[in-house]
Amino acid sequence: MPPSSPLKLNVPVKSRRNRVGLQTRSQEFISFVDDLCCELDDARKRQLSDENFEVLRRDMTTILLDLFSTTTASSDLWIGFSRGKPNFTKGGCYWNPELDEPSLSYSITLRAVDFLEEQGLVEQQKAKKGYAKYSSRIRPTDTLRKMFEELGFNWTEIETSDEVCDFVVKDHKKRVTSWPDPVGFDLQRALDNLRSINQNLQRTFINLNISDEALSKIGLAGSTVNDEKIDHDMTEEDEGSSHYPVEFSNRRLTRIFAMNSFTHGGRFYGGFWQRIPSEYRRYIEIDGAITVELDYSTIQPRILYASVGSIPPTDSYTLPDWDPGLRKVGKKLFSQLLNSAESSTNPKQWHRFAPALEPVPLPSNWSTIGDHAQNELRRSYFRTITGRDYS
Numbered sequence: 569m570p571p572s573s574p575l576k577l578n579v580p581v582k583s584r585r586n587r588v589g590l591q592t593r594s595q596e597f598i599s600f601v602d603d604l605c606c607e608l609d610d611a612r613k614r615q616l617s618d619e620n621f622e623v624l625r626r627d628m629t630t631i632l633l634d635l636f637s638t639t640t641a642s643s644d645l646w647i648g649f650s651r652g653k654p655n656f657t658k659g660g661c662y663w664n665p666e667l668d669e670p671s672l673s674y675s676i677t678l679r680a681v682d683f684l685e686e687q688g689l690v691e692q693q694k695a696k697k698g699y700a701k702y703s704s705r706i707r708p709t710d711t712l713r714k715m716f717e718e719l720g721f722n723w724t725e726i727e728t729s730d731e732v733c734d735f736v737v738k739d740h741k742k743r744v745t746s747w748p749d750p751v752g753f754d755l756q757r758a759l760d761n762l763r764s765i766n767q768n769l770q771r772t773f774i775n776l777n778i779s780d781e782a783l784s785k786i787g788l789a790g791s792t793v794n795d796e797k798i799d800h801d802m803t804e805e806d807e808g809s810s811h812y813p814v815e816f817s818n819r820r821l822t823r824i825f826a827m828n829s830f831t832h833g834g835r836f837y838g839g840f841w842q843r844i845p846s847e848y849r850r851y852i853e854i855d856g857a858i859t860v861e862l863d864y865s866t867i868q869p870r871i872l873y874a875s876v877g878s879i880p881p882t883d884s885y886t887l888p889d890w891d892p893g894l895r896k897v898g899k900k901l902f903s904q905l906l907n908s909a910e911s912s913t914n915p916k917q918w919h920r921f922a923p924a925l926e927p928v929p930l931p932s933n934w935s936t937i938g939d940h941a942q943n944e945l946r947r948s949y950f951r952t953i954t955g956r957d958y959s
Contacts, residue, residue, distance in 0.1 A: 582813065583646035583705055588662065588671040589732035590633040594725045600715070601629050608683045620676065627677045633726050633817075635690065635708045636716050640723050641813035646705040651678055651694065659746040664733045666759065671732065681706060689715075726817040727770055734762045737825045738833075740909065745828055753830040762823060769819045774841060775853045776814060786814050786844060814840050827909070868906060897950070900924040901958075918959040922946040 592598065605624050609615050616624060638645040655661045656674035664671045684690040689712040695704045708716070735758075739745040747755075776783065818840045826833035841852055852859045864870070869884035885898040904912075904921050911917060922943035926934075931945065950958045 582642060582644055583648045585703075586631075586647045586649040587634050587637075587728075587818070588630055589729040590630045590637075591727050591729050592629070592633060592721075592725050593727070594719075594721060596719050597633075597721050597725070598629075600719060601625060601632060604628060604632075604684075604687075607687075608680065611683070620673075623673050624676050624680065627672050628680050630672070631677070631680055631684070635706070635712065636721060637723060637726060637815045637817045638813075639708055639713050639716055640817070641815045644707070645813055646693070646707045648703040648705050649677075649681075651704050659744070661744040663746075664731070665735070665747045666733045667731060684712075723815075723817040724773070728766070728820050730763060730767065732820070734766060734820070734822050735759060735825070736822060737828060737830070739828045740911070742826075748828050748830065750830050755830065758823070762821065766820050769821065769839070772819070773855050774819055774839075775816065776841075776844065776848065777851045777853050777858075778848060782848075783814060786848065814844060816840055869902065872906075894954075896924040915959070921958060923950045923958050925949055 602625065605621065605628050608624065608628075609621060634647055638647060650656075650661065653674050655663075656670045656672065656677075657663060658668075660670075662670050662672045681690065681692060685692045685706075689709055690706045691709055693705045695702045735747070735755075737745055737747050818838065820838055821836045822838045823834050824837055841849070844852075849861050850859075866880065866884045870880050873880040873884075883895070885895050885902060886892060887894075887898050890898065900923060901921075908921075912920070920943075923946055925946050927945045927949035931937075934942070947958050
């Protein structure tokens, strides 16, 4: 097997962040994992202790179930993960603050991944050491896919351990950080509530009642998942920016808090149903029952108007003397004014904002240039059609 090739930067690929705490009750899959763990241990000069072998079994199970999940969604979906030790220590993206220990073992996880590559079961792209912008990635080879098929395994048999921590706190730069003092926030109650929700989701059959052909198109048409940063642990926050291939096994929610505080953010992310295109949401089924999506128009402006006892206009996102076609711009502008970080109150920072526009004509290299370059073109196009600067 040739050595891992270095990750080609600036080349868009479909990828998502790796999941932790995956488990199954399938005896066939458990035996499959045990066989691979024994092979890995036998290949070592010094065999693992009983305690470390159990850690290997846990981490190998998570890795292989995660790889299996991608095979149910796409033939070219990569799993991004970190090979950096700090992410496995306190404050890192793999640290479980509730248990005060890592969800994955640094040395054992990396050894397991490298072993799977040596056996021709995964392809691996290693990020450059010390380069924080892009994470390493793996995906199953055809050999591993065939093994999965022979097992007769099904995504409904994938579960997530109750020990997985479902709360993530990020700092002012959107990096995963240690939990702050909860102050007046009832942290234990919130944790218990979310754990109860997730336990129910694990026992619930949530499906998308569409054809295989339609399912295969989700996440493929018109969008490419951007390369992920190592410090961007949870891609759930990218909901709406790109359509991901559907992985039905992802039935767990996570709450993500911002600004190093339990009083900022706290939205729920993670379930596969949150990422599917809006036109498909009507086909979501829960235990065989059809669902209805309730959509509250201009909900944030309505809440603000109600808070001061005023009646909102018909459409808060359409501004006087603006072209009605700029409604998306008005909506994003409102959200940026209302929800942006405290640092954005400084007008010198407003140059970072960009309208919800795509220039016409669209540059041929639009999908390959970075966010900064795209935003520059959006602002320029806004000036062209309105005669004023977006700032």
